[in-house]
Amino acid sequence: MSCVEQMKYKLYLERTSFKDAREYIEKNSEEVYYVDPGYKIFKDYYIIGVPPVAMGVRGKEMLFTYVKPCHGTFVMGIDSEEEIARLRENEAQKIKKTLKKGGLKEKTEPAPSSFNEMWKK
Amino acid sequence: MTEGKKALLVMGCPEVPVQTSMVIYLAHKLDKAGYDVTVAGTDAAVKLVKAADPENHYIKKTTDVDQLIGEIVEQKIDFDICFAFMHSDAGMTYGATFSAISKARPYAIVFGKNAEGLAASIDYPAEKIVAKATHNPNPLKNKIDKVIL
Numbered sequence: 001m002s003c004v005e006q007m008k009y010k011l012y013l014e015r016t017s018f019k020d021a022r023e024y025i026e027k028n029s030e031e032v033y034y035v036d037p038g039y040k041i042f043k044d045y046y047i048i049g050v051p052p053v054a055m056g057v058r059g060k061e062m063l064f065t066y067v068k069p070c071h072g073t074f075v076m077g078i079d080s081e082e083e084i085a086r087l088r089e090n091e092a093q094k095i096k097k098t099l100k101k102g103g104l105k106e107k108t109e110p111a112p113s114s115f116n117e118m119w120k121k
Numbered sequence: 122m123t124e125g126k127k128a129l130l131v132m133g134c135p136e137v138p139v140q141t142s143m144v145i146y147l148a149h150k151l152d153k154a155g156y157d158v159t160v161a162g163t164d165a166a167v168k169l170v171k172a173a174d175p176e177n178h179y180i181k182k183t184t185d186v187d188q189l190i191g192e193i194v195e196q197k198i199d200f201d202i203c204f205a206f207m208h209s210d211a212g213m214t215y216g217a218t219f220s221a222i223s224k225a226r227p228y229a230i231v232f233g234k235n236a237e238g239l240a241a242s243i244d245y246p247a248e249k250i251v252a253k254a255t256h257n258p259n260p261l262k263n264k265i266d267k268v269i270l
Binding site: 038044068069 | 132134136162163165166187190193194209210211212213214218221244245
């Protein structure tokens with residue numbers, strides 16, 4: 001059992017699909033960040049998901065997907081200023097890396113229009 | 122040459138009967154082909170394969186699937202080839218996760234009543250092995266036999 005289940009959490013969606021859970025987070029968060037599957041939160045939970053994995057911030061609460069093989073996907077909310085700060089820092093690092101590579105200025109290709117197109121690259 | 126190569130079999134929820142027998146079958150096939158095979162799953166899924174193979178003739182190594190994700194992310198372990206068994210959206214989500222975190226060549230073994238619909242929803246890079254099998258393992262076994270190891 002992950003440490004997440006032993007924390008004080010709220011459930012916003014239960015036993016749903018990952019796609020619906022992602023959409024819920026995107027629609028119901030003040031800030032949305034995208035992380036890779038395997039992004040670690042709290043002590044020992046590695047996010048399971050289909051990229052792009054959405055993480056939301058709503059006030060002091062972090063919204064994220066929690067997947068159980070026999071029960072589907074849940075959207076959980078846990079108050080954690082520390083994890084929210086880490087999410088923001090992670091995003092800032094990603095932007096820095098992109099700028100270092102000159103990615104934003106030099107990028108001439110059009111943005112992918114679908115996930116399938118992203119994978120082809 | 123597959124000698125010394127590592128294979129991972131990721132089990133989904135064990136509620137569909139064909140999964141356990143196909144995991145044992147594929148583990149045996151990979152073992153014969155020279156792979157070092159690890160089977161990952163939930164506690165219940167692992168118990169099912171262990172109960173069916175009490176002397177570890179076919180399944181030599183098992184592990185908890187969530188713990189394994191952490192170990193791969195932390196680069197403590199990785200595999201050359203990964204077969205993710207799935208019959209539900211949650212299983213597909215686990216398959217996508219392994220495809221993203223591991224360097225292993227990914228395969229999605231899709232079965233169950235909604236196999237075709239689920240296979241169509243897979244948009245991460247993986248070779249799909251799809252059969253509408255729930256109780257009779259042969260349609261899935263025939264598809265697995267066509268995979269070149």
